[in-house]
Amino acid sequence: MxxxxxxxxxxxxxxxxxxxxxxxxxxxxxAPEAAEETTTAAPDCDARASLRPTGSLPAAGRMPAGSYMEEIRKRGRLILGTSQDSLLFSSRNPFTGAVEGFDVDMGRQIAAAIFGDPDKLQIKVIPHGDRTKVVADGQVDLVINTMTANCARWQEVDFSTVYLEAGxxxxxxxxxxxxxxxxxxxxxxxxxxxxxxxxxxxxxxxxxxxxxxxxxxxxxxxxxxxxxxxxxxxxxxxxxxxxxxxxxxxxGDRFTEEPYGIAISKNHPDLTRFVNAVLERDRENGTWTRIYEKWLGEDLGAAPQPPAARYR
Amino acid sequence: MTTALAERPTSAATPPRSTAVLRRIAEMRRTSPGRLRLMLAVLLVLAALTGTVAGLTARAAATGTADLGGRAQPLLTEAETIYSRLADADTTAAQAFLSGGQEPVVLTARYEEDLSVAATALTSAARRTPEKGPAADAIRALSAGLARYNALVATARADNRQGLPVGASYLATASELNRETLQPQAQVLFQIAEQEVDAGYDDARSSWWLSLLLALLLILVTALLWVQGRLSSATRRTFNVPLVAATAVTVVLALAAGVVFATQRDALDDADRNGSTPVTTLAELRIMALRERAAEALTLAGRAGSGADEERFTAISDQLVFDDPSLDGLEAYTDEARSQHEAYVALHEKVRELDDTGRYDEAVALALGTETTGAFEALTGTLDQALTERKAVFDDDIHRAGRGLGVLTVLGPLLALLICLLVGAGIRARLEEYR
The missing domain is CATH 3.40.190.10 (Periplasmic binding protein-like II)
Incomplete structure (x- = not known):
């Protein structure tokens, strides 16, 4: 509102x-918010390629000293920027008042990886047009909001590996x-x-x-x-x-390709690598498929193969 | 041909009519009975004018006072009702949304009441404004917008009941309409009403009429005294009894008019100073408080943390200091309202702290809970009380201002008639002596 x-x-x-x-x-x-989108003079890039995870995922609650994840752990909650009106991805359940969906579950996975508790997640609803801005100036730790990773946005923020393919x-x-x-x-x-x-x-x-x-x-x-x-x-x-x-x-058919990524500040490459490690684990252990079936199975059919990770 | 011949000598012989009248007056001034007749004519004209103007002044002042009390001030009240009910409906709708699940019955009832009171006030306001002009435009826009607003909220509710998130979007669209279109129109209407009240005071005071009446009374009394002076020096009689009586009646008329208009002006000044002005200020304060509460609910509903709505809250909150000079003498209320507002703002800050540290559910619970709701309603309750009291003062004053004006409307011309009769009798007695 x-x-x-x-x-x-x-x-x-x-x-x-x-x-x-x-x-x-x-x-x-x-729309000033659209300005970011209209400056199309972005250099060519591989928008799907993200930062490679370093080593294996640290145990929940034991983040490497000096890392941004440790800072988040000390704060006591992960701040997720998203919307509350995208049904299936992040929408407010009118019965409970809770914001839930595919994107929110992605955030809960990351919170669980940091704290061992998926509920240590603060949801901040952000204006659609300000999604890169709120990440860049640190108002939120990450944005998961059906957000396409593209080269223009890569100039302002980092993206995780692709967690969903849309068009x-x-x-x-x-x-x-x-x-x-x-x-x-x-x-x-x-x-x-x-x-x-x-x-x-x-x-x-x-x-x-x-x-x-x-x-x-x-x-x-x-x-x-x-x-x-x-x-x-x-x-x-x-x-x-x-x-x-x-x-x-x-x-109609998909007339564009929209690879969704999790937006993270360029100041915290360690968080991007950490998130990629979480995504890697979820793709392999079937968590990704479970979340897909839970939210999208009914409307989009059986879960496809999760998008393969690409690194630069 | 014949008519032309017949007319020519006439037009050649008689000079223009006005010149003839002047010449006759000049001739009259040369003889004593002529001078008496002239005096009689002048006094009669003056008395008739004074009587008419006294009646008209009383009538203008009565109409102006009635318009002020019966139209302009109620219009202001209605504009304030529309504005504050809209702000409250916005808050209520947002709070109902925040509470999640089935909408609480209390909030539904309050929303319904807000809308029906606003609609009723809108209908009465329409009756009090001319068909064309900015006030009518604002009322038309409000009527159309209110129906649309209600429809959007109804859809939001229906969607909410079915668990469709699009209900929240309907509510956001409705809230936008309320804040971006309806409330500004209500504000326009409020400002127009404020100007009309100011103009209403000017009309009620009828200053132009009153100065004319005062001048005429002075001239009439002077003329009467002068005529009596001339008569007593020309004859052996010191007093001309009918003329003395005419002078006395004129003085009575002046006194009556003086008392009635002095009372009216005093009552109007009091109505302005202790009625309209504090009512306007209090109404503005209450609207500001309601907008503050709406900003709080919208910040939580938006779930975006402290943002533009919270900035608006702070901006309004800083202005809500209850020290407007027009509220002097109302310290009993303003002191209470100030401390109640501080208590509410302290709770609001707790709400913000909870929300900003990620305890959203607790923030919502505190904002909607009885403690915060009670604190806020105590504040609006105090403002309501002060408003009711000031409105009563205004009504009393307007009643007092109208007193005597109706009597004067009739009495003025009647007394003037009496003066004419007395003047006629007094001067005719002198004229008889020249037969």
Missing amino acids: RRAAGVLTALLLLTGCTTVEEPVTEKPSA QKLLVAKDSTVRGIDELGGRKVCAAVGSTSLRNIAAVSTGPIAVARPGWGQCLVAFQLGEVDAVSTDDTVLAGLVAQDPYTKVV
């Missing part, structure tokens, strides 16, 4: 516009005949502020109008209120939206 206010105020301040629908297609500068698709009304985003020229398509999806919509040659909302949940609200014709983002996120509205469906 705060994030909604923050982003909206920023939008309003910059554009002097009172409607929330701010097509970002024409003027990407409308952008399109959500439309159940009775729609549209089969792909290129059929939506001139129509409004929603995506979250500061997401790669927003930029991808604007880049489609037939010219759909990208509409930015503070989060994915608010895109579904805009869709249900008839303010946009479609929502386009990663198939994984869309699965969470379809699960909440039986009058929608996901269409």
